[in-house]
Amino acid sequence: MAAAPSLNLQSNLPSLKRTFSNGRLRKPRSSSSIVALHQNGSLRSHGTPGLRVAFQGSTGAYSEFAAKTACPECSTVPCRSFADAIAAVERNRADRAIVPVESTMEGTALRNYDLFLRHDLRIVQEINLFVHYCLLAMPGVSTAELRRVISHPMALAHCGRALERLGLDREAVEDTAGAVKMLLSEQMLDTAAIASPRAAAIYGLDVLAGGLQDESWNVTRFLLLSKLPEPLPPSSSGKMKTSMVVAHRGGSMTVLLKILSAFSSRDISLTKLEVNNPTMEGKGPVIILDVRSPAMLKTFPHVLYVDFEGSIEDEKVKEAIDEISSFSVFVRVLGCYGADPHVYDLY
Numbered sequence: 413m414a415a416a417p418s419l420n421l422q423s424n425l426p427s428l429k430r431t432f433s434n435g436r437l438r439k440p441r442s443s444s445s446i447v448a449l450h451q452n453g454s455l456r457s458h459g460t461p462g463l464r465v466a467f468q469g470s471t472g473a474y475s476e477f478a479a480k481t482a483c484p485e486c487s488t489v490p491c492r493s494f495a496d497a498i499a500a501v502e503r504n505r506a507d508r509a510i511v512p513v514e515s516t517m518e519g520t521a522l523r524n525y526d527l528f529l530r531h532d533l534r535i536v537q538e539i540n541l542f543v544h545y546c547l548l549a550m551p552g553v554s555t556a557e558l559r560r561v562i563s564h565p566m567a568l569a570h571c572g573r574a575l576e577r578l579g580l581d582r583e584a585v586e587d588t589a590g591a592v593k594m595l596l597s598e599q600m601l602d603t604a605a606i607a608s609p610r611a612a613a614i615y616g617l618d619v620l621a622g623g624l625q626d627e628s629w630n631v632t633r634f635l636l637l638s639k640l641p642e643p644l645p646p647s648s649s650g651k652m653k654t655s656m657v658v659a660h661r662g663g664s665m666t667v668l669l670k671i672l673s674a675f676s677s678r679d680i681s682l683t684k685l686e687v688n689n690p691t692m693e694g695k696g697p698v699i700i701l702d703v704r705s706p707a708m709l710k711t712f713p714h715v716l717y718v719d720f721e722g723s724i725e726d727e728k729v730k731e732a733i734d735e736i737s738s739f740s741v742f743v744r745v746l747g748c749y750g751a752d753p754h755v756y757d758l759y
């Protein structure tokens with residue numbers, strides 16, 4: 413069976429500028445307008461102290477790091493899986509969930525994207541994080557003593573070449589910080605973990621090597637998800653971005669051309685366009701919650717994930733969405749949020 417075409421005008425991640433100055437995190441340029449909005453808004457918003465953000469993993473995971481970067485004053489809620497993080501928001505045990513959705517090394521993380529589509533949550537913020545992978549071991553252990561390495565499957569995959577060179581057996585665990593905790597609790601002296609320098613500092617492990625990722629430019633894009641829509645910042649406060657999913661009848665190229673034309677004729681810039689035809693790869697269809705009343709789960713064999721610059725309140729954006737709806741099977745807007753051009757780096 414031919415592989416599904418995968419066109420990924422992958423968000424503008426690779427060209428982003430790293431926001432790093434003297435080891436201190438710099439706030440996004442748009443943050444001041446968001447803060448002003450929060451002060452006036454009635455909803456609990458990103459800047460609110462006490463906002464609870466659910467993430468997958470243990471304290472020190474990259475996702476927690478992203479949550480703290482998105483909402484510096486939040487408290488974080490560790491969860492066993494991304495599904496649990498989403499459930500925590502739905503059951504009001506958390507106000508937001510943070511989910512990694514794409515990376516420069518992996519492309520779109522369909523595992524998480526598809527999960528999110530089954531729920532009635534919306535994207536309220538994006539955050540791009542530079543991911544540094546380090547080799548961590550129990551204090552005093554040297555590289556020569558290591559036999560095995562444990563980490564999140566994505567971290568193991570991203571560090572394939574370095575691990576090949578080190579000749580270590582690999583074992584996947586649920587998250588990077590969870591791997592570190594396992595080293596400690598089981599006092600493993602022949603095993604290393606791949607995790608962040610922050611996890612090393614939190615748990616007091618030695619960093620035996622840094623920059624382990626195969627590509628030096630390794631950025632993960634996270635989305636902050638909420639049950640309630642955030643009030644939209646005024647259009648003067650910076651660029652907005654909108655994300656949507658489009659289900660269609662197949663014949664991707666024709667649909668792609670029509671979508672491109674709906675945007676280009678209105679001078680709207682696309683930042684992501686990803687084709688997903690899972691049934692062509694022998695997988696089950698994508699399941700999407702149709703949030704219109706009565707909300708119901710629907711299955712679609714052909715979908716496209718589209719992000720573009722602009723707010724759903726812009727006339728030309730409304731027109732483009734109407735045009736796309738006229739030739740597709742189903743359209744759902746996943747969120748409208750401030751475009752954050754920065755990549756945060758807390759190394």
Ligand SMILES: O=C(O)C(=O)C[C@]1(C(=O)O)C=C[C@@H](O)C=C1
Nearest residue numbers: 473474475512564566587588632
């Ligand atoms: O395990 C972690 O620390 C995570 O936050 C998860 C996760 C992922 O799911 O891709 C997030 C970012 C990194 O790419 C590695 C792992």
